[in-house]
Amino acid sequence: MTTSPRSGESPGFFAFAREHTFVTIFGILMPLAVFAVFVGYPILFTIYLSLFEWNGMTPDKTFVGLENYRHMIGDSHFQIALINNFKWLAVTLAFPVLAGLLIAYALRNRILPAAALVRTIIFFPVTMSLISVGLMFLLILNPLFGAFDTVLRSVGLGFLVTEWFGNYKVAIYTLAIVSGWAFTGMPMIFYYAGLGDVPKETFDAARIEGAGHWRMLTKVAIPQLRPVTAVVVMLTLFESLRAFDLVAVMTKGAPFGYTNVLGYIVYLESFWNTRFGYGAAISVAILAVSALMALIILKKLMKGAFDV
Amino acid sequence: MAEVSLTHIEKRYGAHTIIPSLDLTIPDGEFTVLVGPSGCGKSTTLQMIAGLESISAGRLMIGGVDVTHLPPKDRNISMVFQSYALFPHMNVRDNISFGLKTRRVPAAEADQLVAVVSKRLKLENYLDRLPRELSGGQRQRVALGRALVRRPGVFLMDEPLSNLDAKLRVEARSFLSKMHQELGITTVYVTHDQSEAMTMGSRIVVMNGGTIQQAAAPMEVYRRPANRFVAGFIGSPSMNFVDLDVASPAELVDATNGIRVSVPQHRQIELAKSGLRSVTLGLRPEHIRLLAAGDTRPGATSFKIEVCQFLGSETLLDITHGACRVIARVGPEEVVKQGEERIFAFDMDHAHFFDPDTGNNVALDR
Amino acid sequence: MKMTLFSRRAIARCAMAAVLLSSVAGLAVPAFAADPVELRYFYRAPWPSSEIYANWLIDEWNKKNGDRIHVTGASVDGETYKTKQTIELASSNPPDVFYSWEGGRAQEVIKNGFAADLTPYYAKYGWDKFLVPASVSLATFGDKKYFVPTEIGASVVWYRKDLYEKLGLKVPTTWDELMANAEAGKKAGLWPFLLANQKKWPSQFMWSAILVNKFGLDTYQGLVNNTIPWTDPSAVETTKIMADLAKADMFEPSFNSIDVGPAMVPWSQGKALHWYQGSFNLGRFRGDQPKCCVVPMDYFPMPSIDGKKPVMSVFAEDTIMIHAKSPHKDEAAEFVDWMISKPAMTEKLAIDKPFPSSTQGDLSSLSEMEQRLGKEMASAGQFTFMHVDHATPPAISDRFLDSLQGVLAGAITPEDAMQQTEDEAVRTRGKI
Numbered sequence A: 001m002t003t004s005p006r007s008g009e010s011p012g013f014f015a016f017a018r019e020h021t022f023v024t025i026f027g028i029l030m031p032l033a034v035f036a037v038f039v040g041y042p043i044l045f046t047i048y049l050s051l052f053e054w055n056g057m058t059p060d061k062t063f064v065g066l067e068n069y070r071h072m073i074g075d076s077h078f079q080i081a082l083i084n085n086f087k088w089l090a091v092t093l094a095f096p097v098l099a100g101l102l103i104a105y106a107l108r109n110r111i112l113p114a115a116a117l118v119r120t121i122i123f124f125p126v127t128m129s130l131i132s133v134g135l136m137f138l139l140i141l142n143p144l145f146g147a148f149d150t151v152l153r154s155v156g157l158g159f160l161v162t163e164w165f166g167n168y169k170v171a172i173y174t175l176a177i178v179s180g181w182a183f184t185g186m187p188m189i190f191y192y193a194g195l196g197d198v199p200k201e202t203f204d205a206a207r208i209e210g211a212g213h214w215r216m217l218t219k220v221a222i223p224q225l226r227p228v229t230a231v232v233v234m235l236t237l238f239e240s241l242r243a244f245d246l247v248a249v250m251t252k253g254a255p256f257g258y259t260n261v262l263g264y265i266v267y268l269e270s271f272w273n274t275r276f277g278y279g280a281a282i283s284v285a286i287l288a289v290s291a292l293m294a295l296i297i298l299k300k301l302m303k304g305a306f307d308v
Numbered sequence B: 001m002a003e004v005s006l007t008h009i010e011k012r013y014g015a016h017t018i019i020p021s022l023d024l025t026i027p028d029g030e031f032t033v034l035v036g037p038s039g040c041g042k043s044t045t046l047q048m049i050a051g052l053e054s055i056s057a058g059r060l061m062i063g064g065v066d067v068t069h070l071p072p073k074d075r076n077i078s079m080v081f082q083s084y085a086l087f088p089h090m091n092v093r094d095n096i097s098f099g100l101k102t103r104r105v106p107a108a109e110a111d112q113l114v115a116v117v118s119k120r121l122k123l124e125n126y127l128d129r130l131p132r133e134l135s136g137g138q139r140q141r142v143a144l145g146r147a148l149v150r151r152p153g154v155f156l157m158d159e160p161l162s163n164l165d166a167k168l169r170v171e172a173r174s175f176l177s178k179m180h181q182e183l184g185i186t187t188v189y190v191t192h193d194q195s196e197a198m199t200m201g202s203r204i205v206v207m208n209g210g211t212i213q214q215a216a217a218p219m220e221v222y223r224r225p226a227n228r229f230v231a232g233f234i235g236s237p238s239m240n241f242v243d244l245d246v247a248s249p250a251e252l253v254d255a256t257n258g259i260r261v262s263v264p265q266h267r268q269i270e271l272a273k274s275g276l277r278s279v280t281l282g283l284r285p286e287h288i289r290l291l292a293a294g295d296t297r298p299g300a301t302s303f304k305i306e307v308c309q310f311l312g313s314e315t316l317l318d319i320t321h322g323a324c325r326v327i328a329r330v331g332p333e334e335v336v337k338q339g340e341e342r343i344f345a346f347d348m349d350h351a352h353f354f355d356p357d358t359g360n361n362v363a364l365d366r
Numbered sequence C: 001m002k003m004t005l006f007s008r009r010a011i012a013r014c015a016m017a018a019v020l021l022s023s024v025a026g027l028a029v030p031a032f033a034a035d036p037v038e039l040r041y042f043y044r045a046p047w048p049s050s051e052i053y054a055n056w057l058i059d060e061w062n063k064k065n066g067d068r069i070h071v072t073g074a075s076v077d078g079e080t081y082k083t084k085q086t087i088e089l090a091s092s093n094p095p096d097v098f099y100s101w102e103g104g105r106a107q108e109v110i111k112n113g114f115a116a117d118l119t120p121y122y123a124k125y126g127w128d129k130f131l132v133p134a135s136v137s138l139a140t141f142g143d144k145k146y147f148v149p150t151e152i153g154a155s156v157v158w159y160r161k162d163l164y165e166k167l168g169l170k171v172p173t174t175w176d177e178l179m180a181n182a183e184a185g186k187k188a189g190l191w192p193f194l195l196a197n198q199k200k201w202p203s204q205f206m207w208s209a210i211l212v213n214k215f216g217l218d219t220y221q222g223l224v225n226n227t228i229p230w231t232d233p234s235a236v237e238t239t240k241i242m243a244d245l246a247k248a249d250m251f252e253p254s255f256n257s258i259d260v261g262p263a264m265v266p267w268s269q270g271k272a273l274h275w276y277q278g279s280f281n282l283g284r285f286r287g288d289q290p291k292c293c294v295v296p297m298d299y300f301p302m303p304s305i306d307g308k309k310p311v312m313s314v315f316a317e318d319t320i321m322i323h324a325k326s327p328h329k330d331e332a333a334e335f336v337d338w339m340i341s342k343p344a345m346t347e348k349l350a351i352d353k354p355f356p357s358s359t360q361g362d363l364s365s366l367s368e369m370e371q372r373l374g375k376e377m378a379s380a381g382q383f384t385f386m387h388v389d390h391a392t393p394p395a396i397s398d399r400f401l402d403s404l405q406g407v408l409a410g411a412i413t414p415e416d417a418m419q420q421t422e423d424e425a426v427r428t429r430g431k432i
């Protein structure tokens, strides 16, 4: 035998590297370096910055330890923003994901006509910048001459009309729903593709066995779409944690901070209030929340989703 | 139990007509096999009966009810798919009882029905397993169970055995036949495997290009094929076809290859009646006889053995005379060698005459 | 020995040649006109007209002086300027001339050492001779001047002249008369005051005007200059007055959902009687008319409360600084001098909006009402007060505006609102 004399023992990294230079350099070291530069470094720098007080202008920063975090815990605006992020997530999980699924299902089953057209229309807002979406809805939901209120009144739902942005109890939901409107195309495309991969015969079999659309959707489609749902939920989670553009263009946190979300608070604190350290601390909180949620989703919700 | 009748059924996809006009009545309790080459419209026909595909024109009756435009669930049918189409996330019990639940059968009754069916299908020990934890044969039985448990009026199967290996397939064939005998449910069974069709069906419907070529009992289709297509499709190896000129009703010749065939007295009338100048002679391999060396009876012709296939119970020979090439089936006791010249004769009592233009069997043409 | 001598002579000869050559070259430099000095001008463009005007300003300058001092502009829209400014000013290659705010924000920029002392240039160009005195007093911190105002503004009560006539109302001189007029408007089905508070800054205008006119300028200065806490009864009381106005339907419905731009629609339709806002809105009031305004309107200062003498808010709307690290301060000052020159100021009125910070600006193109207001501001010897978001650091003003909006929506009490503002202020400036 001419192979390693220490067979049975797993060879060390260096032995491996010597034997597979190409794989080591291009397959392991380069990706690691890229990861370190583009992901690792910014994260570490943010954590580092969060331990300082810094106004972004002076060259020197003041070390304050965990003071930023201590303040964050008592900061009512941070709390509102955090809760808003969860409300946002709940709305985006409920509305665009569900709507996307339903539309995809309807298109696949030819309940809706002109599939290609509908698909394009629903997907179109995804390609729009959130800035223009925001401006558009500012007009549509405007209490003075907005089209939405007029439509509601004309169909006899006038009692539902409220101050979509002014009422602090509904404003965050308005924003989340607008974001959902712009986002629906994304889950729809995912589910549309996913439904294409679900064997058509399982739907046929269910139909023959007497299942209506509701049962086919809940008992046949959704269980088989779990891997897609896993991806969609992840996407939605990150999308909702980044919720920023809409807040910035539509409300800027108004009324009185009730539409603040974490991403917007980071911006406010860092660039507006020139507290870069505190902004960094909130960024770290966002990071922690996303990581935690991703973990929960992976562990609980999606257990076994990718088993065949 | 129900009779299925298709009247002038038509299927179009846009400008493409897949099935121009189909008429077929399947009597109550009959096991009918739809057979034909790939793409001939078997599945489409079955799907139309099931209600999974719309019917472009015509009328479909099941059990005396016009179901042409009814949804699948109101047609009193059940179906087994080639891929089984089991619900991958449900265990065997839930798969089998799916249709009972949608039809709101009380739980106790449903359990009872599932128990009976799973016992019959030998699945009682697998009820809590997921489909992916079963073998191919077991999955196939689960699919059967799901279709059977409701006792449908009509049982539709689209190539249910083609995902099984050869041995399991033979077992499943006889199992299905037995089951049909016991339950007597009207069954429409699609296959493109003609031996499956021959062994299982009480009636075979041979299709090609969206039209029915012949619908008859298996032996009838084998013995009296309606046309050259059916003759060639049913039987393995396929029937031999030789184009010959009609010299006289008593004699057919192939001048270029030097083949002369004399027609026995009782078959001459058919030929004479048809008035054909040339004819396609159809002969199954077992009707080409190997003669002893030196046999000089009329019609005896010398052929060269190109290929021998020894199958144990029989031997298949590829033989040529000039440009004429046919397959002969001989008994296992015959001693033959590749490359030999031997003398063969056509058994004209079993020969079929087909019109070279229409392909129709001259004997059945009227 | 000989060698050394020779070399010494050679050196002398070389030196002479060098001197000669360099003197020739020195003469030649102006003739060749070496590369011009490059100046970067970083400005805030809150309106489309601001952009057009800035471009005109730069183009005209470059046409005349581009071979000597070439200016390149870079703009950011109104809202994001604050955030971009920090980054730009702290960068290694900062702009030479940049837009600044007066008040708290200016103080911060000065504190961080970004603003050049402009006192020598004021002396050199005699700027204080023709700039509106009130605005110059604003630019003075300690004994130094740090910015040059280019636009000044005032906040007043705009009112619909036609509606006043229709209802037979008189211009009020006391708070009670104003309230009576508002009541009359309400009875006639009008909105007494427009607030248009969606972006939360508009309500502070009325708030600070009420506070100044009820509790005096000193109290207000104490609040914004960190000598009086925000929980002071004066601030709470003022907030309460605002809340009561909201409760009494003195503002348009859904005032927290309507932005200033869209509010022009009901204003033009004659749905509202008054609007307390800054003069920078004159651009909007003018609309596409050559002269203000689209609808018949006029102004009066916020009347006094409790018999005090009324104080009108006069402030610098746009101000310009020169970066302390700029290598071309002299050239930058020359460019700034152009910005406040008579032709530039006159053009600003035509392209952009009032009011020029220079008394030399020709106001004759403006409407009678605007000219009247312009003169009133020019003659204001003293800067009076600026609104909270200009007077305090953004962290404090942002929290203040949030809280005020919350009070108006009935979500929090005036006490809580001022407590929250104070908490934030403590965090920024420490306890008083």
Ligand SMILES: Nc1ncnc2c1ncn2[C@@H]1O[C@H](COP(=O)(O)OP(=O)(O)OP(=O)(O)O)[C@@H](O)[C@H]1O
Pocket (backbone or CB within 6 Å): B013, B016, B018, B036, B037, B038, B039, B040, B041, B042, B043, B044, B045, B192
């Ligand atoms: N959706 C469709 N649109 C157009 N043509 C179709 C469609 N579905 C099937 N066809 C055509 O209809 C014909 C019949 O198809 P069908 O599936 O019934 O064949 P089959 O007899 O079941 O063949 P196989 O034995 O391969 O399953 C084929 O030529 C096929 O191309």
Ligand SMILES: [Mg+2]
Pocket (backbone or CB within 6 Å): B042, B043, B044, B158
């Ligand atoms: Mg098929």
